[in-house]
């Protein structure tokens with residue numbers, strides 16, 4: 144069996160079985176308590192669904208996975224093995240991609256801060272760099288003058304106003320995005336002019352990523368159109384890619400009770416713009432999508448054990464050996480879906496309760512005001528949808544970070560051990 148996870152430590156052969164009590168208990172035992180579970184089959188499924196949906200609409204299509212969403216090595220490596228490019232926004236992520244065996248030409252280097260050394264290194268590797276600010280153009284100029292025989296290909300990140308009905312659609316209520324070169328104030332035109340003055344430089348693509356509240360089809364249609372039209376206006380002769388960033392919805396669990404666009408819906412909306420804009424063009428650019436949440440949110444869950452049911456002034460607290468910092472480090476107030484893996488099946492008591500964690504913070508609620516079957520001492524709770532922006536934001540707060548088990552084709556492997564004192568306080572970096 145070809146596998147993406149090297150040096151695998153087989154924890155248990157699940158032999159296709161569901162996660163029953165004995166299995167969860169034995170995994171928790173090998174992990175030293177609460178643990179994350181990564182479903183590599185689900186990840187593969189997501190990759191193929193997104194890829195097929197878009198390829199059907201526009202064949203020259205590439206997925207570049209957004210590392211910051213979840214850069215668990217085994218997860219990124221699996222995506223590389225499926226053919227995904229790596230989208231990175233720091234040198235740390237860049238070096239991780241190389242360490243995982245990614246081809247330097249398949250790394251897309253975004254983000255607002257890139258040092259001179261980073262830019263030199265990425266140009267040497269012939270990665271796709273999307274420039275974000277003018278200071279980076281200075282580094283490119285220096286590189287070009289020091290390496291006069293090298294040709295240099297670059298992308299440029301574009302910033303334009305996003306309004307719907309007179310209101311900005313950016314996330315968290317921001318009016319203006321701070322990333323990329325503004326079209327409205329002439330910065331984009333100036334940046335392109337500056338770059339074109341360097342004889343060795345070819346601007347091969349435009350990039351547009353915005354975090355929006357709506358993630359709507361109308362927004363993606365509009366964004367793709369803008370990028371295509373700007374590309375045709377400024378870089379038609381050298382154009383090789385249109386990179387529309389990330390921000391699409393993934394498949395939501397039924398319990399969310401929400402209808403959102405499917406991968407097919409996004410692909411149809413974006414693909415039809417690409418086909419129209421480049422109808423009759425001899426050289427059709429690549430379409431690049433940088434999915435984060437939509438690729439990984441539903442690939443991970445978190446298992447923790449009920450230590451006690453505590454009653455205080457009529458309020459029920461279910462105390463577990465995990466924390467809100469494990470499953471929603473941004474401390475948002477919505478409850479994630481969870482399952483009870485019960486020790487005994489005889490209790491079906493309906494009750495109102497909160498699920499609270501191991502830290503000594505009052506606000507450590509894994510779930511608020513749950514009305515449902517009351518978990519019992521010894522039961523395991525499995526929180527779902529914890530694949531995106533959880534592991535990467537999980538702080539070293541009060542306790543070590545938990546182990547991660549990967550499940551693939553009926554087997555379970557340890558892909559990250561629980562941290563130890565020596566990992567948490569690495570003596571190479573700390574003075575004692």
Ligand SMILES: *Cc1c(COP(=O)(O)O)cnc(C)c1O
Nearest residue numbers: 209253352389390433434435436
């Ligand atoms: C965060 C980010 C993504 C991924 O966004 P999602 O909303 O998780 O899909 C893609 N591209 C860039 C440049 C990003 O910063």
